[in-house]
Amino acid sequence: MDISPSLLWPLAAVFGLCLGSFLNVVITRLPVMLMYGWRAEAREALELEAEELPRFNLLSPPSQCPRCGTPIAWHDNIPLLGYLKRRGRCATCGKRISPQYPLIELAGGALTLAVVAIHGANLASLFLIGACLSLLVLAVIDFRTQLLPDVVTLPLLWTGLLYHLLFQPLMLQSAVIGAMAGYLVLWGFYWLFKLVTGKEGMGYGDFKLMAALGAWLGWQNLPLLLLLSAGVGALVGVTAQLAMPRLRGTPMPFGPFLAMAGWIALLTGTPLIAWYQGVLS
Template sequence: MMLPLTDPLLLVFVALLALTLGSFLNVVIARLPVMLSRQWTLEAHQTLALTSSTQTQTQTQTQTTYNLLVPRSRCPECDTTIAWHDNIPLVGYLKRRGRCAQCQGHISVQYPLVEAASLALVLWVVWLHGLTFTGLAFALAGLTLLTLAVIDLRTLLLPDVLTLPLLWGGLLYQSTAHPDRLAESVIGAAAGYSIAWGFYWLFRLATGKEGLGRGDFKLLAALGAWCGWQSLPLILVLSATAGAVLGIILQLLLPRLRGAPMPFGPFLSAAGMLVLLGGDRVIELYYTVIGLSSI
């Protein structure tokens, strides 16, 4: 049953929930790579059985609690804990005009942008699918893709703790909502992984460089699970074209970027979001172009 969002109170509730989720995504984006890096350092030291001062230093570093809940948000410049009223999604940033209340240090525009993108994404999905199982599933998938895109942009990482649940989530969603399309979804996951893996090795053998990261294999597998194997060519063409065009423009404008590795995850995520959340028109247009009958 589809619950249309005609009730203004319900709409406000969904919008507030979306902004709160956006604020949480900012925490994940900022902290998850640091948490993973700490864990890898600790594991590396344990594996290499390093002793003396290096180990003590690492232990002190990794023993202070640092997760998605602790410590509270702090200013990156002066380390002051940010007051709750300055931490309200969008409002806090606008109120302080992007500056820390204590030291007037610059706060990244990424925070309000991720919150605004989460709000737009959730409202768009709910407008298309209402408060349904599909609406909930697509909103979660879209928010995960947004998180992955920003993490990859900042750190060139696509953490397994996000790509793998996204993959399983896609298979589970299809098996529950569209059992008749489960095969397309499973083939999509396997094909997505294999295509990215094949491209990685071909590129590596031809140029000696890594054209894709290993996280991209799992991300394309997840998109295959959510969208079905038929959508993979569209996702690949869209992401590769967007990546190439933006890459050329950036290198022309900023020559210092020449030769710097460029993340592909943001382009895959954006193309995946467009196909998954773009509604039936995108898919119908695509099927018309490639001559498949719409499902």
């Protein structure tokens, strides 16, 4: 695509901020939607009468203040600007709005700009933006709720295979093997850890996320991913425990570190992978 740079960058930034705004909705609502679904299934299995639950999905109810319930006007819902205009407070009751909202919007904008800067403005980049933003959703949901929802991890896996089918057919085999090996590697670690220590170090969501990353990056990059995520995880874990001693012993979700490793590999792409494969050979 030929777009002049003076138009491309602002467009990409606004596109990323708007996507970030949508991710906020997914991050806050998806875990609640899953919980409602599980409650309904559990009651059905126990042959209890169905509960009256309010309609709750990504579109309904429209965004509102969590304290006073006032619907948020469209002009206060504009990514970043809405938050800045209200100085991070509800327009009606003045309750503080979580800084998570502008931070996710900024992250959406930054990831989109990074993909366009490194991989250009083309259809393949749209796939990469989708992958980076899905990783963002997974990282935040896992951090907050220790869940990695299938509705995000599984499509991420399929689109990774589709990406190679469409744009890098020569790497398709590597992607398919990557998806299988990614799942099996973490599954193997899980059982080894469980047999040795009797504890569960990870969840099945982690295996699926690793399978998805294997599909996006190919099996050759699985050791790199494990190294990066374990390295970043250890660094963050040690720093957090030194800064806040009361955190010692609390389990740490692995998903955010897998997501971070995925961003690094997806964004730096070819140079990092070439360097790494040069080290190996």
